[in-house]
Amino acid sequence: MMDPQPLPLRVMLATANPRKVAEILQIWKDYPLQAEPFSALGDWPDAPETGTTYLENALQKAKYYYDIAKRPCVADDSGIEVAALDWGPGVYTKRFTPPGMAQAQRLQYMLRHLRDCSTPEQRRARFRCAAVAYGFTDEPLTAEGVLEGYIAFEPVGEGGFGYDPIFCLNGQSQTLAEVVGDYKNSVSHRGQAMRSLAEKLLATVPHL
Numbered sequence: 001m002m003d004p005q006p007l008p009l010r011v012m013l014a015t016a017n018p019r020k021v022a023e024i025l026q027i028w029k030d031y032p033l034q035a036e037p038f039s040a041l042g043d044w045p046d047a048p049e050t051g052t053t054y055l056e057n058a059l060q061k062a063k064y065y066y067d068i069a070k071r072p073c074v075a076d077d078s079g080i081e082v083a084a085l086d087w088g089p090g091v092y093t094k095r096f097t098p099p100g101m102a103q104a105q106r107l108q109y110m111l112r113h114l115r116d117c118s119t120p121e122q123r124r125a126r127f128r129c130a131a132v133a134y135g136f137t138d139e140p141l142t143a144e145g146v147l148e149g150y151i152a153f154e155p156v157g158e159g160g161f162g163y164d165p166i167f168c169l170n171g172q173s174q175t176l177a178e179v180v181g182d183y184k185n186s187v188s189h190r191g192q193a194m195r196s197l198a199e200k201l202l203a204t205v206p207h208l
Contacts, residue, residue, distance in 0.1 A: 008034035009205060011133075014047065014065040014075035019161040024074075024194055027185045031198045038065050038073070047075075054079060054091055054130035055142060062134035072135035074197065078189060080163050082110075082151060083124040084117050090128070093163075107155045107166050120150040125167060129189040131197045141200045145192025160184065 011033050013021055021037045028035060038044065047064035051057040057077035066073045079093035089096035097106045117123045126148045133141040148170055155165035157177025164176035169187065176184055185191040 008032045009201060010072075011035045011201070012041075012065070012069060012071050012073045013037045014061045014073040016044075016046070017161070020076075020190075023185065023190060026181070027191050027194045028198055031202065033198060033201070035074075038069070041069055044068060049077065049094070051077075052091060054128060055132070055144070057091065058130045058132040058142075059134065059140060062132045062140070066135045072133065074131065074133050076129055076131040076190065076193060078127060078129035080167070081126050081128060082114070084114055084122060104155070107163065110151065110163065110166060111154070114151055117151075120168075120170075123151040125149055125151050127163075127167065127189040129193040131190075131193040133197055133201050136201060136205045141197060141204065143193045143196035143200060145189040145194075145196070147187060147189040147192070 009032060013024060013035055015021060015037060016039045018037075018039075021035075025035055044065070047061040049057045049060060051060055054077040058075045061077065062073040062075035065075070077091070079090050081087045081090045097109045101109065114123055126146055128147075129145045131143045131145075149168050150170065152166045152168050152175055155175070155177075157165050157175045157180075159180030160177040167176050168174065169176070169179075176188070
């Protein structure tokens with residue numbers, strides 16, 4: 001008699017961003033995880049993000065939604081760090097641009113800050129992500145990912161979200177918004193963090 005296949009581990013994603021949800025589901029497509037966004041449970045306020053590190057913010061979000069739903073949650077926090085901005089805005093990425101700016105305006109706002117930087121070396125940047133699984137085990141499980149690159153000179157590409165259209169991998173001219181799908185997920189900061197977290201979850205939490 002064949003051994004029964006393990007049932008998927010149910011995971012609630014503590015985010016209302018549909019593009020982030022789609023990206024995480026794609027990253028996890030080969031893992032036995034049954035993920036659903038928090039928005040499937042209704043319309044809830046955004047979680048506070050007052051931490052001074054990505055990990056603090058991710059944990060804050062996961063705990064916030066866990067307390068509401070009483071279900072284990074996975075949350076992440078990420079940001080862009082630019083050498084010419086003293087490796088900011090970092091954990092304050094969401095508050096870097098003035099309130100009310102559209103996506104295209106946010107990209108141009110960043111580019112204006114780098115108008116005197118004429119080479120990829122002067123425009124060095126990196127994406128960083130911290131992910132947390134809360135409520136599955138006595139202590140939260142955590143994982144991190146970092147993607148090195150540089151800021152492009154103009155936005156290119158329609159894929160991805162956030163600063164993807166102006167972020168290039170080192171040694172490449174394409175932006176992350178142009179290299180979507182499996183390749184992006186294989187190298188991205190969120191891909192690194194979410195794969196590591198998935199492996200920790202599956203190795204730690206019973207799901208037979």
